[in-house]
Every structure is written in structure tokens, then in C-alpha cells.
Amino acid sequence: MRSITKEFPGVKALDTVSLTVKAREIHAICGENGAGKSTLMNVLSGVYPFGTYDGDIVYEGTVVRFRDIKQSEAAGIVIIHQELALIPELSITENIFLGNEPGRHGVINWVEAQRRAIELLARVGLDDDPDTQVKNIGVGKQQLVEIAKALNKNVKLLILDEPTAALNESDSQHLLDLILGLKGKGISSIMISHKLNEIEQIADQITIIRDGKSIETLDVKADGVDEDRIIRGMVGRTLGNRFPEHTATIGEVFFEVRNWTVQHPLTTERLVVKNSSFTVRRGEVVGLAGLMGAGRTELAMSIFGRSYGKFISGQVFKDGEEIKLRTVAEAIGHGIAYVSEDRKSLGLNLLDTIKRSVVSAKLSKISRGSVVNDTAEAQVSEEYRKSLRIKTPTVEEGVTKLSGGNQQKVVLAKWMFTDPDLLILDEPTRGIDVGAKAEIYQIIRDLAAQGKGIIMISSELPELLGVSDRIYTIFEGKITNELLVAQADPETLMRSMTSSSQKVVA
Template identity: 55%
Template sequence: MSEYILEIENLTKDFPGVRALDHVSLRVRKGEIHSLCGENGAGKSTLMSVISGVYPKGSYEGKVFFKGKETHYHSVKDSEKEGLAIIHQELALSPYLSIYENIFLGHMRTSLGIINWDYYIKESQKYLEQVGLRENPATIVSKMGVGKQQLVEIARALSKKVELLILDEPTSSLNDDESEKLLKLILELKQQGITCIMISHKLNEVLEIADTVTVLRDGKSISTYDVKKDKLTEAMLIRDMVGRDLTTRFPERKNKPGEVILEVKNWTVYHPDYHTIKVVDNASFYARKGEIVAFCGPMGAGRTELMMSIYGRSYGSRAEGELRMRGQKVDTSDTRKAIEAGIGYVSEDRKNLGLILIQDVKSNISISSLNKLSKVGVVNSSLEIREAERFKNELRIKTPSIHQLTRNLSGGNQQKVALSRCMLSDPEIFIVDEPTRGIDVGAKSEIYHILNDMAAYGKTIIMVTSELPEAIGMADRIYVMNEGRIKGELTRDEATQEKIMHIALLN
């Protein structure tokens, strides 16, 4: 029997106007952790969707062999029956069902049409222990954080007797502590004989746990490395991913911030459902012209809630406090007024809050700027197209056309569309929430340079980020939040990861 659990030969997959996979070949040994790396749009998620049956046999060219036999999957159920499971970047749990119901959803057995619920509650505990999740199986999934929901997804895969587990960007929405726990779990699954394929842009995590790594670029398999034998480094991976050496991650900050543009004083935000609970408690901060200000802190610190409440009261039952721009009080009580005041916002949740996925790229880019693209209420279609094409080229959005539906783009390219939408409205204050989440290192570098150039042009950038190196490498000043409060402030020269974590954990 072959030592390889998965073999792919000359796999080619086409979509209208674009070739997503171009004669890709790779092999994965039994019991190893194999990582798949590449820029956004390189074909990673498409490849995994072909392997798992999301794209059925006949919709692609080439061959896929699983456990030595050529696959002919017509749905995900076919691959799951043979022991192959995929966990997508966007979790596929039913938020209103319990943990145990989600684990066994779709493969519960009945007796005379009756489900033995007690059996499945007890059986679920076995899988929850296996993934290290100490929760009551009856807990409703929506009541848990993303990190715990990720563990429920893995428990569900284990309940299907998985032999090959594919994880697509499993740590993209997790904080450092949750990421570390998940990586440890993947290593434990390896010890149990489960083969894992992990798609990730976090190269430090790839080098930490992977045995072998395959790099895709422009739909082609570029290289495969044995991490230890080849003494693999991040620089080697980046070179193969982007086709060139990336000498610096963060651009040099040369400009000096000017006068204070934004002042927020004693800002308090109340929970949207529980109106007496403070989600943001008496926060005060300022930002200057041409300055990049970062907000750091653990998940649930209140960073996103603070920024959304400033941007048109998009979060909370009510907000109290004072907001001034250039010393004058401004009304940002709805999003239109916030935009008119010169505030732009890019959400961390691009699929639900940042984009209209059923519309094309052009419409998503222009939707916040129709006033500047129209005359007497009529949109100038030629100008709209020119502006969309400009951002497509400047941000290197990988799409065959600006008329492509946004839902057909990769996650990173969707993020670039969301950034373009905000940039076109030309705000004075540019709030970006997790601007590089789910984006590859090459695109990250481009976005860093774009933000840096905007600051040099005099724009004020407020960046919410969970990546501490990103905050330290980009920001002039860093505010540290936890439990809804601003716990401290650091300058660029003072900031270290240790200091940020220490301030966050102060009582």
C-alpha cells in the first residue's frame, strides 16, 4: 500500500474567465501535517474544494487519489464517507443549535424515526474531550467565541471517523492564545494518526507544526519542501509565494504627525441587548494628522465595538461621550453623517458588514461614493468604471473583470475590495479593523505601503489589529485595550510585544 494518503496529478480547474488551478500536482504522506501556502487567489481553497468534493468529478481535469483509489466524489458527503473532512475558513455551524446537535448534524441514526438524544449528548462528550473543549454539550453554539466554535468543527469531523482533515486558515480569526491551543491540538491529532492539511498565511505557524509544505502561485504548484531536511525559512516561502524576495515587511515611517484631528473623550458604549452593560467604558484617545494609531488587546477587549460606535453608532444601544474633529463637535449618529464628517471604516467582518457579495466588484467599490460619482442624481457609469479599474490595478485585486461577482473572489481579494470602497470615499480619518486578516504576506506588504502612503499624504489611520508585530511595525502610537477600557498608551519607540501584553493584563 502507498505511503501517501493523498495524491494529486495534473489537476486543472477553470472558472468563467480565469484558470484557478493549472496542472497542480502534490502528494501527502499518511500521518503528517502538510501545509499549503500561497498568495490570495493562488488556488489553495479551490484545490481543497476539489479534493473534498465541493467541486464534483467532471468539473475539473486531472486525477485525485485518496487512500490509493481514484476519487469520483459528487458531493462533500461522498468524501466524508471515506474519511476526508474539510473545515472552511468561514465556519459552517448552525448558530442556534447546541454543540452536540452540530457535531452529529446530518449523520444521526434513528430508531423507528426517533432520535436517542441522551446517547448523542453522552457520545459528544468523548469528542469534546478529544479536542479539549470543556463545555456543556447542550450549550448553544452562538453563545461561544470563535475559538471554541473552531473546536466544535473539529469535533464534528472526528465524529465522522476522519482520516484526512483539511483546515482552511484555521487561526485567522483567533487570538494568539487560541491559535496556540489549536496548533497544539493539530499536533495531538497527528499523534493519533490523523493526517492534516493546513492552509495558512501565518508562516511562523506553518514552520512551527508542518512536516512538509507546498507553495502554489497563480494556480500552479511551485515547490514542495520538507521543513526540517530543507531547513525551510519564511524568506524561502515568501520568495516562492510572490516570485521575488520581500526584503522588508513594513515600510519605513518618515513623516511626522501634525495637529490633532480627532479627539474622543469619556466614550462609553452600552451593549445592544443588555442596555446597562458597558462594552466600552469611559475611553479617551486622540489621533493626529498623518498619524497611524493602533488599537491592540485580546479578543473581547472592546476595540471593534469602540470603532463601530464612533462610525455612525453602528454598535450598541447607545453611546455617551464627546467626539471632536479639529476641535469642533461633530455628529456621527448614523453612517451617512460619519462619512460626511470625513470618517471611513473597513469592518473586520467583510462578508456580513463590509461587502455585498451578490453584487459585482465595481458596485462594491463605488457604493459609498455614489454622490461623488453622480450628477443630478445620475451615476456617471464611465467614471465609476474608471475608478473601479484604478483600484483593481493599484491594489492588485485578482479578478478577471470588475464585473465579477464579489462572492467569487478569494477572501484576501474580497478584503482588497472592501479597502477600495473606503478609499474611494476619501475619508480624512480611515479606520481599518483587522486590515490584513486572511491576507498573504505579499498583499500585506502592499496594504502596509498603501496605509503608509495615505498617512504621508496627511490622512489619519486608526488600525485595530490582533497582530502585535503589525502594530509595532506600522503605528506611531499604540493604545492597549482590555475589558472595555483603554489600559495604556505606548509610542513606537517604547512598544514591544511583552509591554503590550503586560499593559493589557493590568488590573
């Protein structure tokens, strides 16, 4: 890619960016949220067609001008987006061959499709029945289905945008091993990721993009690249301590959950939260550690107005008095906010502007009767744009045009606007860069310094250890341990996250 420039109204997303990928290479692209990484890959894959950008794409020695994704796929360039393009109600086979079904004269040969699906699934290490509906397999397996789909298109250059963002450690490692295996079979890959340890592990070259410009390309082995070196290129400075130094001023217990039990919404015999109890003090960040599927999100959502599952039993106390949280409105009314792990589906209305999104959780603050004060709406959203450093030319911009990190800041702003006493953060830094992470960590500590209580769910143990004051572990829906951060380390946490025996020591 030579001197690629791409502009949107009011924003130059890419400014003469260049990128060179060799055959049989895994090439990583790193940069802060909003740097232009995904935009660059959308240009390469034909999502943004020829004529909407300046510069040249040279592929296998020839200048190519893709008018759409079909043309790029026909050439062997396949992109797998962070939001997977699978249809949940269709089977694995149907998803793999969607739009590319084997057959003659308009009649699909399903016998041939299933035979080829089994072969493709074997290549990616997936042994599920190809007739299984995609909604019934986990996100890690869905990623493998996407790669099987790409292999069916005779991929030569595979583009992966944040492929492990939503995966647990074992699924992530399996996917990385698969990408290395594809390299051994002659398939090149371009990988966008914020997980720098994974990039170090598998990348041959790293191109760093900052503010829409290509800054440098590093040879991982020859240049002795480590995480600090990558971060310095991404943010233009040494980040130093990634977690804010603080002296916590922790007050009394103001929020308590006792013996909380919740049933799965569909499987009545399955309990997703089992007799769990915990407390939160004012000014305290409480971490919640557990493997994927342990019940962390189910616990948080069920407390937040019974947003998940069927409530069986339990009590919630705030400032010593029992409160009822039967609906989301009641939860908000009692000063509780919940930032979902899935910002696109549950955190934002992607049809809304930034301005409307920021105030949406508590319109009563800027309304009189049923009429919204437009001036107050604009003023409030602009204040949050500046204080949270949301990268956008105007709050009238649609949230769908923002990068992942900036979308996350809008979600935070939305719930901060409700002025909560308790803020539940579910994977608040998933899929965002190290610079934006540092900013969000500081926001969390600032909120705690104001006397608010924070519950933080994270799959990254260093993050929990760096930000929390106290940590609970959860296994199979049950809280198994409670530790002050000074007593905790990754090994201790992992033991409690993989065992049902309870040991509360804090």
C-alpha cells in the first residue's frame, strides 16, 4: 500500500500511509484507537472501494483497484472483522458457504457443502457437527468458522481485526497457533491487535500507525522488539507505569449483596449465580476475577435491574437499607450504573449521535416535563467530550464512526452522567489500546477518589491487580475467595478461579 490517504467529513483518517507485507509473513499493525488501522484494512479489502481514497495498492506486482469486497476476495484477500459476520440462526455449513454455495444451475449441493465443511473445519481444528447452529457455539469457535470460511475462498492474504479481543486465554492461543500454521502453508496474515504480548509471540514485522500516519515498521527479531518499544511508537512517548499511582481513601461499606442466586434464562435446572455475597466500600475499586463462563457478567447484569436470568433469591443493601432492583429504572434510581462488556449491542444505540448517547440514561436531568433542553444536551455532551478526550470533531457525529476506545468513553460518559454511587464496569478496556486503557484506569481512580464504589470485571489479571483495592474470585457462579490486592498475585487468583472451595481471607 503506497501513500494511502482517506478522508471522512471533517477528519483525515489516513495521511499518506504506506505498508509492505511479504509472502509467508505475519504482519502486525499497532496503534491507538482512532489511529486508522481498521480504516487502512477496509481500504485494502475493498470495503472502501477504489475512488474513495488516494494512493495505490500493489498486489502480487500489479496495481489493483477493488470496487467491492467480492473483487478483493476473488484475488485472495479476505478480511475478518472484529464484529464477526456470521448469521446465528444458520448452521456452520451454511455460514461457511453463504454467497458461495456449491451447486449447479441454482441448485445447492448440500452433500458436497457438508463434505467440504468437514474438511475445512478439520483444517482449523474444529470438530463440531457442521449442522450446529452458530449461535450454539462459543466466540472462539465462531472465529474458527470465519477462518474456515476464508480458507474456502482460497485466501492468500488473511486480515484479522482484533481476532482475540473476546477470547479466553486457551482459545486465543489456539487461534494464534492456527495463524502460525497457515503461515507454514504459504498464507500471509495482517493482524490488528491491542494484545502486545500476542504480537510479540507471532509477528514477523510490526507497522505502527499514529494519528493516521505510518510511523515505522519494526522487524520483531532483528530489532529486539518488546512491549515498551511498541508502546513508545504507538503513543510517541514512554508510557511509564500503566496503572495510576494512588493512595486509596476507603470509607465504610455502603453496598452489599447477600446470598444472590440466579437461574439461567432458558435452562431452568442450571444456576448461573449461586448463593454469592460481597460488599463494596465508598472510594473502593473491587475487582471481580473469573474465567469466561464463570458467572461474572451474569452476576453483574442480574443485580442491575435483573437484566439477566431468572431471579431466585438474595438481598441487596445500600447504606444499610434493603433496596429492590427489579428493573433497570429502579437500579438507576438507586444510583447504580452498569457498563456492559458488549458496547455495540448493549452499551450504545449505533444510530444515535454522541450528544444523544451521553444523556440517554438519564434524560430527566436535562428535561422539563417531557421536553429535552437541546442547549443543555449539547453543553453536557461537549463537557464530557473534552474531559474524557473523546476524539471527534463534533458531538453531532454518529457513535458508529468512532473507534472502539472512543465508543467506550461515550459509554462511560453516559453512565457518569447519571451520577451513580456504584459503577459496575464489565471488561471496560476490552479491544482498546494501551494509551486509552491508561486514560480509563485514571478515570476509574478519579471516580473512586470522589467516594464512588466501583466493581470492575476483567479477564486480564494484571489489570485487576493494577487497578483494584480488593478482589473477589468467582468459579461456576460462586464467589470462592476475597483478597486484598497486597495479598494477591496471578497464581493465587488463578487457583481460586479454578476451584469451587471457598477461602475468604480479606
